[in-house]
Amino acid sequence: MKAFEYASPATKEQAVSLLGAQWGETEILAGGTDLLSLMKEYLSTPKRVVNIKEIKEFQGIRYSPTAGLRLGALATLEELLDNPAVKKEYAALADAADGVRSQQIRNFGTVGGDLCQRPRCWYFRSGFGYFPKGDGGEDLVAQGENRYHAILGNSGPAYFVNPSSLAPALIAFNAKIRLFGAKGWREVSAEQFFVIPKSENEREYVMKSDEILGEIIVPPAKGLKSATYEVRQKEALDWPLAAASVALKMNGKTVQEARLVLGHVAPIPWRCPDAEKALAGQSGEGSASEAAKLALKDAKPLSQNSYKVQVARVALKRAILQAAQGGA
Numbered sequence: 001m002k003a004f005e006y007a008s009p010a011t012k013e014q015a016v017s018l019l020g021a022q023w024g025e026t027e028i029l030a031g032g033t034d035l036l037s038l039m040k041e042y043l044s045t046p047k048r049v050v051n052i053k054e055i056k057e058f059q060g061i062r063y064s065p066t067a068g069l070r071l072g073a074l075a076t077l078e079e080l081l082d083n084p085a086v087k088k089e090y091a092a093l094a095d096a097a098d099g100v101r102s103q104q105i106r107n108f109g110t111v112g113g114d115l116c117q118r119p120r121c122w123y124f125r126s127g128f129g130y131f132p133k134g135d136g137g138e139d140l141v142a143q144g145e146n147r148y149h150a151i152l153g154n155s156g157p158a159y160f161v162n163p164s165s166l167a168p169a170l171i172a173f174n175a176k177i178r179l180f181g182a183k184g185w186r187e188v189s190a191e192q193f194f195v196i197p198k199s200e201n202e203r204e205y206v207m208k209s210d211e212i213l214g215e216i217i218v219p220p221a222k223g224l225k226s227a228t229y230e231v232r233q234k235e236a237l238d239w240p241l242a243a244a245s246v247a248l249k250m251n252g253k254t255v256q257e258a259r260l261v262l263g264h265v266a267p268i269p270w271r272c273p274d275a276e277k278a279l280a281g282q283s284g285e286g287s288a289s290e291a292a293k294l295a296l297k298d299a300k301p302l303s304q305n306s307y308k309v310q311v312a313r314v315a316l317k318r319a320i321l322q323a324a325q326g327g328a
Contacts, residue, residue, distance in 0.1 A: 001039050008051040012058065012180050012214060018050045019210040023203055028052055028212060030074055031108040034117040043118075043127060058112075058214050061086070069218040073112025080111065089221045092169040092245045092323070095228035100165055102237040112213040114166045115177070115193070116205065119267075120239055121149065121160035129200050131157045147304040148241070151312070153266035154300060158196050161264045162204065167194065168245035168263040169228050171271060175218040181211040190216070194268040204267070225250050225326075229319035230263075231311050240264045242308055244316040246323050254283045255324065260295060265312050272316070285321060292317040 009015040020026040027035055027046040030053060038044035052058060053074060062070040063085035071080070080086055080097045087094050100106055118124070123132035123140055132140040141149055141159040149159045167190065170177075175190040193205050207213060226247040230240040243263035249256045258279045262270040272295035279291040292313040299309045 002042065002045045004039075004046055005048040006051065007048060008054055010054050012052075012055050012212065015050055015052050015055060015212060016180060016182055016210060018048065019212075020046075020048070021210060023201065023209045025209070026050055028116075030113045031076070031105075031110040032113075033105050033109045034113060038118060041125070041127075043125065052212060058212075063089070065220060065222065068220040071111050071216040071218065073110060073213045073215055075111045076107060077109050077111070077114070078106040081106065090169070090173060090218065090226065092172055092226035092228045092247060092319075093166065093218075096165045096169045096230075096243075096245065099228070099230045099232075099240065099243070100237070101235060105237065111166060111216060115164050115170075115216075116207070116213060117163055119160035119204065120163045124160060130160065130197055131200070142302060145304065146302040147307075149302055149305055150266045151299045151301045151305060151308045152262070152270050152296075153196060153268060154302070157198065158267045159302065160267055162194060162266065162268050163239055164263070164269065165243075167269045168243060168261040169226070170216060170218065171261045171269050172226065172245040172247040172259045173218050173221060173224075174247075174259065175216050177213060178215045178217065179207050179211045180214045181208065185214070186211075187217075191269070191271060196267045221247070223249060225323040227319045227323035229315050229322055231315050240315075242312040242315045244312070244319040246316070246319045248320070248323050250324065252283075253324070254281065255279050255287075256281070258291075258320075260291070260316060260320070262295065262312055262316060265299075265308060275316075279320070283324075285317075288317045288320040288324075289313075291320060 026048045029051045058074045059072045077097045170190040177193045224247045228245040230243040232240045245261045247259045258276045260272040275291040275295035
């Protein structure tokens with residue numbers, strides 16, 4: 001690990017003043033479950049690491065029926081799972097957190113860290129960057145091992161999948177992400193927080209290098225039925241092959257409105273607006289199947305990952321049925 005300067009500010013203002021003007025100059029330390037691995041492999045070599053764990057304003061979980069859910073970026077996944085309001089009102093979010101099977105990561109991993117973790121693409125983690133090329137300029141992902149890569153949003157140049165467990169559920173609940181910088185707070189929707197980088201100097205989100213993700217605001221979910229369904233190779237710690245989070249407004253057994261979001265199939269969490277429209281006014285397993293097919297109609301699998309199309313369809317169908325039949 002490359003030597004670095006370490007700072008542990010007590011306030012968000014102090015923390016922001018320590019951040020760099022460009023990505024890579026400084027890094028933020030919260031749970032550390034991703035950053036420390038990147039630093040050990042020299043994939044991240046910051047001059048300064050800013051520990052934000054002592055900033056009380058970024059901690060904790062609060063809920064009220066009128067204001068909704070407030071998640072401090074430093075709240076751990078275990079806190080999320082232990083919170084009665086999350087279990088009762090935001091089942092899709094609890095389902096997503098429960099999918100993280102490592103007790104160690106649940107205890108140390110934070111909500112903000114989950115949203116900001118870097119791609120799990122093995123080319124990226126081997127030091128080839130977002131857009132890995134061979135010695136002859138060939139595209140290593142398109143022509144190589146790509147069975148876990150994107151089937152949506154992969155027209156170029158990125159093929160990795162967004163690794164966040166919580167992002168699809170937060171988007172399904174229409175959450176807002178609050179970022180703190182030198183000019184104060186700014187707010188973006190969870191859906192707009194994630195972007196597909198076009199160069200190696202960018203990141204996978206709209207947050208700037210001198211900003212900190214401080215908290216997430218989730219609107220009241222009273223009356224919504226929700227669920228997250230993941231398909232993975234093993235029950236132990238692993239990232240899903242595909243996942244789906246849904247939030248449904250129901251009238252009896254009929255869907256009035258739907259928000260459907262796929263995870264681990266694209267460089268960003270993937271909203272499915274056409275499927276949402278098709279599901280409105282419908283009920284039954286057949287309508288869930290049709291919505292799932294419609295959500296994947298534009299999928300463009302690579303040479304080794306066509307199986308993910310069916311896996312994603314199954315995940316979305318089962319998430320819809322799970323929510324409609326008994327989600328929170």
